Amino acid sequence: MKSLFKVTLLATTMAVALNAPLAMAAEAKAAPAPTQPQQAPKNAAFKNEDQQSAYALGASLGRYMENSLKEQEKLGIKLDKSQLIAGVQDAFAGKSKLSDQEIEQTLQSFEGRVKTAAQAKMEKDAKENAVKGEAFANKFAKEKGVKKTKSGLLYKVEKEGTGETPKDSDTVVVNYKGTLVDGTVFDDSYTRGEPLSFRLDSVIPGWTEGLKHIKKGGKIELVIPPDLAYGKNGVPGIPPNSTLIFNVELLDVKPATAQTDNKTPQSAQTAHGKSAAVTKASK
Structure with a gap:
């Protein structure tokens, strides 16, 4: 199971990587850094390498989150994918429906739910595996x-x-x-x-x-x-x-x-x- 900490860490890393250039925009105008020449895109669907890189970053994040949602479903927690996407879009647009405090509180509550569900599943699996193992052993013993x-x-x-x-x-x-x-x-x-x-x-x-x-x-x-x-x-x-x-x-x-x-x-x-x-x- 992907931990919530890994999910939030990735989101934080993404935010830093994508938002840091915006925070430095004023300085960049005063003393623009030399730019590297654009390389030809490796896929005809993109105009340049930056487009392809941006898409690859988004696709990687999307796959990670999709796998995380599947792991939560195994625990009986079904998150709304459309709301997850909406949260990302709203964050990029600066129009989050939740304050920073509400986000933190919600994620803390979610983490507690995940831990409780994971513990319950482990106990359930342990009981089932014990029964299956005993049956196999009894048969093998003969x-x-x-x-x-x-x-x-x-x-x-x-x-x-x-x-x-x-x-x-x-x-x-x-x-x-x-x-x-x-x-x-x-x-x-x-x-x-x-x-x-x-x-x-x-x-x-x-x-x-x-x-x-x-x-x-x-x-x-x-x-x-x-x-x-x-x-x-x-x-x-x-x-x-x-x-x-x-x-x-x-x-x-x-x-x-x-x-x-x-x-x-x-x-x-x-x-x-x-x-x-x-x-x-x-x-």
Whole structure:
């Protein structure tokens, strides 16, 4: 969800960018700055580059606001697009129907509504996801070869591998695919073409525990309950109370050394889409 602060910040930035030249008009007349030669427009629909740039700026702002309206609708808040456009036009014309104080008060009230609606939706989604996750786990538990640990982790070893079982302080190299119970893929190292390397105790509990059931060269399927993943809050791309399914291939195990024993590999600290789907959530 796009935050209200981002929306208002963009509006403020736009206002500064567009209105600053007007505030400096008097000085500009007295000492005009040298102008840059106009370049030919890149699109025949515009007479010059300034026109095209202005249109691009407006189109970018319009797309941003359109996406923001859609996000609000997901929360049950349906804003009137015609009034949004009217507000922009009136502001440019200096004919706002609201005073600065009324605008501030209205936006503060709106922000409160958004936060309340977002919290309600998160709680609703968490309850629904918990039910769906439990149903999926119960079905998976009945499959041949599936085992359940005391923590609630479900796993099925597809290939045991050879060598030593990884320890918490070891660095492991894996390929994996992560999905939600509805089949949505939220992370896939195979698609990226880049295995992930991390210290075993730097990731979500379901992984730290699960990978100890295979060795180098092994393959395992993990069904991780929310309390061993991201719990009631979730993370970007992973809704609250989600049960996660991972198919993991353990490519290598690198024992800890005196130099690396207390360090977490850089690759395990990267943003979502690379490894945040398995790294521990920030407290």
